[in-house]
Amino acid sequence: xxxxxxxxxxxxxxxxxxxxxxxxxxxxxxxxxxxxxxxxxxxxxxxxxxxxxxxxxxxxxxxx
Numbered sequence: 001x002x003x004x005x006x007x008x009x010x011x012x013x014x015x016x017x018x019x020x021x022x023x024x025x026x027x028x029x030x031x032x033x034x035x036x037x038x039x040x041x042x043x044x045x046x047x048x049x050x051x052x053x054x055x056x057x058x059x060x061x062x063x064x
Contacts, residue, residue, distance in 0.1 A: 009045045010058055013037060019052070031055045 006029070011022050016039060019032045030052040037043070037057050047054035 004048050006045050013041050029053050
């Protein structure tokens with residue numbers, strides 16, 4: 001299984017494809033998007049499967 005410590009890691013998409021690769025700590029991972037996003041969108045890893053990282057658009061939330 002991929003490392004669950006990657007959950008919460010953020011990166012910026014460079015393509016409009018629904019899947020791709022991203023490098024964290026010198027290791028290249030496959031990812032899949034949950035929705036279409038434009039180029040330059042900040043994405044966050046929300047789940048880890050044995051084959052890929054599941055990512056979605058990052059939307060910061062304020063904690064009061």
